[in-house]
Amino acid sequence: MVRAVEPHFPRALRAPGAPRGFALEFEEPLPLACGRNLSPFTIAYQTYGELNRARSNAVLVCHALSGDQFVAGKHPMTGRTGWWEAMIGSGKPIDTERYFVLCPNVIGGCMGSTGPADTNPATGKPYALNFPVVTIADMMRAEALLLDVLGIEKLLCVTGGSMGGMQVLQWAAAYPDRVASAMPIATAARHTAQNIALHEIGRQAIMADGNWRGGRYLEKNVRPERGLAIARMVGHISYLSEEALARKFGRSLQHRNALSFAFEPDFQVESYLHHQGTTFAERFDANSYLYITRAMDYFDLAADHGGDLKNAFRKVTARFLVVSFTSDWLFPTSENRAIAEALREAGAKVEFHEIVSHRGHDAFLLDEPQLFSQVRNFLGSVAAQQGIA
Amino acid sequence: MVRAVEPHFPRALRAPGAPRGFALEFEEPLPLACGRNLSPFTIAYQTYGELNRARSNAVLVCHALSGDQFVAGKHPMTGRTGWWEAMIGSGKPIDTERYFVLCPNVIGGCMGSTGPADTNPATGKPYALNFPVVTIADMMRAEALLLDVLGIEKLLCVTGGSMGGMQVLQWAAAYPDRVASAMPIATAARHTAQNIALHEIGRQAIMADGNWRGGRYLEKNVRPERGLAIARMVGHISYLSEEALARKFGRSLQHRNALSFAFEPDFQVESYLHHQGTTFAERFDANSYLYITRAMDYFDLAADHGGDLKNAFRKVTARFLVVSFTSDWLFPTSENRAIAEALREAGAKVEFHEIVSHRGHDAFLLDEPQLFSQVRNFLGSVAAQQGIA
Known part of the structure; x- marks a missing residue:
């Protein structure tokens, strides 16, 4: 049983006229890596552009630690523009005239998807630390259920930077038949000690x-x-x-x-x-x-596959674009290159680009023309291959 | 008026048998960069080895942010060994059989030199935030007074890493006639934005x-x-x-x-x-x-000399050994090289070494054979030049 609900935000809206997006509440329990179930659970999400008839032009965008589902346009809570405004919109690299962009708020988050601030049905009080510790894989399991409800069998692309990139890797590894291409950006297949x-x-x-x-x-x-x-x-x-x-x-x-x-x-x-x-x-x-x-710290895709990252990508059929930035010390080029190499060893088609930038990890959110042209070209090529107008 | 006092430590001693060092209380006000005076003020210090008759074999060691005067041997408060145990002692690179090592606790510190935990004579209560904001230059001004009392006109060498290195640079710039050599290690002439x-x-x-x-x-x-x-x-x-x-x-x-x-x-x-x-x-x-x-953040030796670092070193006669470590991202090689270059431009004799190490900034405190041999050789050469047996 799934029903549409009003997205619930943690604070007063500064831009009450801005689109509030959507939310679906799932009654079916979500099984979690920790062994517990989450039930009920809600996923809040926002969409941009239109899903075509073949339901084949969907781009799943995964947000980073401090991000949310409002990737572009006016953010209803802050009144500022979305976190990937430069990337997503009409005529932009991820062109909403051509693609249907879908961005869910992660489970554990605080912009409408179920998280520790929500009411624990067992107590009637906020979950707080009774909320289960969720993983990147748990988040993606919930999002796969969302796609089922929306009738999207296969994604044209899944993309995101930082923790968003971790989700991209998890998605491609766990649902290899459901994704035609993937763009992990400024990310890693495991969180480092630092x-x-x-x-x-x-x-x-x-x-x-x-x-x-x-x-x-x-x-x-x-x-x-x-x-x-x-x-x-x-x-x-x-x-x-x-x-x-x-x-x-x-x-x-x-x-x-x-x-x-x-x-x-x-x-x-x-x-x-x-x-x-x-x-x-x-x-x-x-x-x-x-x-x-905690979900980011727990992420270690190789450990989940016998200690060898290429095993995670054995069933991958998606084409990959992996991007890093020279001055990113949080998710340095070495970590991103390791992803590209594991993909190649697993037999996947992968392009890897290191972009020269002095802006550090934040570069993936900023005006980086090289990133934009690579994303535009890669996505265009994938779309052409998939027969999307 | 100066008098010897018992060094005052903030907590119970875990190694009560260990040497507690010395302390001198100065009645004369210490003028500070902020415009205030500190009076009275105490400097706690420890010494290793013996001062020769000519008083020409003194090596001033400057400690880093979390360090103190106990560079070697058992620390009276923690019971552990001093922070530069590997560097200082009998037969070690800074050989206490040959040199007289003197290390004061900085003004503003908490191991016996006057700091915010001490009693404000104006109120009878601890200074807390009524303690004046002191600078690296203020700390060195106090230490110059300590050297006066100890009858040390000229130092054979002044050395230290990190904030200790800042003190070395300040010392050489402010008291060029009082130092025969200087070894700033893993440091910078100004604290960066990061x-x-x-x-x-x-x-x-x-x-x-x-x-x-x-x-x-x-x-x-x-x-x-x-x-x-x-x-x-x-x-x-x-x-x-x-x-x-x-x-x-x-x-x-x-x-x-x-x-x-x-x-x-x-x-x-x-x-x-x-x-x-x-x-x-x-x-x-x-x-x-x-x-x-705050003292470290305020440190900017070039700014104190018309914006040009080489101006700070115009009167320098000391020989310099500047050392950096490849993996130090807090005080990277670029900052240390800038010091060496400014020294050269100012006409000083300077050796600069970048040591390959994966240990980061902490390398200067650890077992780094290249650092040890460079310090030993440099100091030996300076001592020979100064006619020290």
Whole structure:
């Protein structure tokens, strides 16, 4: 039993006129890697463009840690544009005149898909830490059910960057017959020790916040915003390269011609981090941050396939475009190249491109003409092969 | 007026039999960059080896952010060995049979030199945030006064890594007649935007801790240990390279054969960070962490000399050995090379070595045979030139 429901957002909408997208509630339990089931569960999603009659022009876009289903256009909660506005839309590399773009919010998230802020039917209170620890594979299992309901048997393409790229790899490995092409960008087939360490600092900052209350902050009507802001600051440093920070801020001072000899932000880079942290804490759920970072840390596609990544791709028939950026130290070229090599060894068709950029991991979200042209050409070629007008 | 006092340590001594070093209290006010004076002020220090009759064999060792004056032997507070045990001692690269090693605790620190945990004579309570924001130059000004009292007119060498290296550069620039040689290691002439950003996260974690109490935690008999531990975790990630973390921990699990699907540490790298954070919080003062990181962030030797680093070194007569490590991303080779180049342009004699190491910034503290032989040879050559037996 599946029914359409109103998407539920965690905070007041700043752009109430913007499209709110869709949500489906599934009664059937979702089996999870931890051994538990999630029931009921909801997947919120947004779509762009139109599904053709053959239902063959669907592009599944997978969002990153702090992203959501609103990839383009005005975001209903923040009033700003979507996170992949430069990539998706009419005439853009993923052209919504030609393709039907579908982006679901991940299970564990906080923009309408079931997560730790939602009500636990067993208690009538928010799940908080009673929410099961979910994995990337769990998220993709839920999304496969969504595609079933939407009648999409096979995706033209699945794409995403960062954690979105992990989902792409998981999707291609778990549902090889359901995807004609895949574009994992700035990602890895497993989270490294350094990345786990960075996430753990964010989680510790959230859990150390006095307002976290063992995760039950919603019941107490408080929010661990300071801890969540610190977690986001750690993230931001890892998303930018040293060079990007140097170019953007250097040692420039904020609102002052001299040092303050105090502990308020003196440097622009400090003010930038504070701003990023504060605005994120206003729109994101702290427990969701714990769950989604844990899902990324747990991701290890090779370990799930006998310790050899190429085994994960044995049944792959999809064509792949793998992209990395030179200054990305969170998901460096070496990790992306390892994906491309494993795919090749498994017999898949794969293009690999390393794009020169000083912008670090964030490059995949920014105006990167080389990325745009590669995505446009790859997708166009796949679409032509699949007979899509 | 200067008098010898008993060094004051922040916590109970775990190795009460270990040498406690020395401390001198100065009544004369120390003028600071912020415009205030510090009075009285104490400098705690430790010495190794013997000062020769000519007082010409003194090597000033400058400690890093989390270090202190106990460079070698058993540390009185932790019971562990000093932070540069591999470098300093009888027969070691900085040979205490030949050289007199002197290491002061920096002003703003918490191992006996005056810092924010000490009593503010104006209020009779701990300074906390009423302690003035001090700079690297302020720290060196205090140490020059210490050398005056000890009757050391000219140092054979001044050396240190990381923040210790900043002190070396400041010392050579501010007191060019008082130093025959200098070895700045794994350091920079200014803190970069990325490094400021990492420090700001640590400071925010401390100040967000409910026990911080606006900095007045000592009066309330509590300590912001959780925030300080998070700050230390951020530091540790930056001290190790991605490769070092991958080699040391990879994705190895802690005490378990399977994932826990919970938020306790699953991965060894998480447990390692927790351990590093907790043990640091037991021995270090949180406000000192704020003050010392601020001093590092403020450091910009070129800015203090009309924006051109070579101007800082115009009067330098010392010979320099500058060392960097390939995998150090906190103080990368580019920053160290810039120091060597500015020195050369200013007419100084300088050797520059980049050592291949996968260990990241921490390499300067570890068993690195190339570093040891370079330090030994350089120092031996300087000593011979200065006529030291």
